[in-house]
Amino acid sequence: MKKLSREFYERDGLAVAKELLGKTLVHESSEGRTSGIIVEVEAYLGPGDAAAHTYKNLRSNRTQVIHGPGGFSYVYLIYGMYNCFNVVANITGRPEALLIRAIEPVEGIQLMTLRRNPADKNIRNLCSGPGKLCQAMGITRILNGIDLCGDILYVLNAPIIADTEIMTTPRINIDYAGEAVHYPWRYLIKNNPFVSRKK
Numbered sequence: 420m421k422k423l424s425r426e427f428y429e430r431d432g433l434a435v436a437k438e439l440l441g442k443t444l445v446h447e448s449s450e451g452r453t454s455g456i457i458v459e460v461e462a463y464l465g466p467g468d469a470a471a472h473t474y475k476n477l478r479s480n481r482t483q484v485i486h487g488p489g490g491f492s493y494v495y496l497i498y499g500m501y502n503c504f505n506v507v508a509n510i511t512g513r514p515e516a517l518l519i520r521a522i523e524p525v526e527g528i529q530l531m532t533l534r535r536n537p538a539d540k541n542i543r544n545l546c547s548g549p550g551k552l553c554q555a556m557g558i559t560r561i562l563n564g565i566d567l568c569g570d571i572l573y574v575l576n577a578p579i580i581a582d583t584e585i586m587t588t589p590r591i592n593i594d595y596a597g598e599a600v601h602y603p604w605r606y607l608i609k610n611n612p613f614v615s616r617k618k
Contacts, residue, residue, distance in 0.1 A: 420575040436606055442575060458607060547615050
């Protein structure tokens with residue numbers, strides 16, 4: 420499989436979000452290679468999206484990477500302890516980010532388990548949420564801004580998942596976002612046991 424090209428990422432965020440489903444996220448770290456199939460993605464679409472970090476075109480040191488070209492990583496901290504990995508979409512000046520919420524582990528499962536919780540042998544718990552995913556994959560804020568067309572953190576291509584196999588729902592944990600809480604911008608593969616769960 421080939422890596423996704425810059426052209427793949429430099430498109431409308433909703434289109435990219437849906438087409439990321441079924442692709443394989445790979446991290447080549449000093450500890451070893453880990454990978455997993457992307458099964459759940461949320462889109463955050465910039466200035467007009469009250470749930471987005473770039474709402475009203477907000478710029479800060481943290482969000483600067485989102486304002487650039489698509490195909491770079493945006494990694495941020497939540498609750499003071501969990502990292503979240505996002506794919507930057509669209510072109511420079513259209514700041515959109517796609518939160519990878521869950522993956523189905525493929526490679527490096529033993530390493531993922533050691534990073535997460537060696538006592539938990541349930542593979543479904545490894546990457547079924549954005550914080551879990553980052554911990555298992557070894558994705559930290561050191562990787563913020565890294566080129567996803569490079570050789571460290573990247574996404575491998577795969578056939579597009581048919582619309583009939585995709586479920587669309589509102590996004591999770593954005594109660595602060597007013598009307599945007601209802602936008603149906605969460606995409607997941609139907610009946611996949613590795614997606615996250617809403618509390």
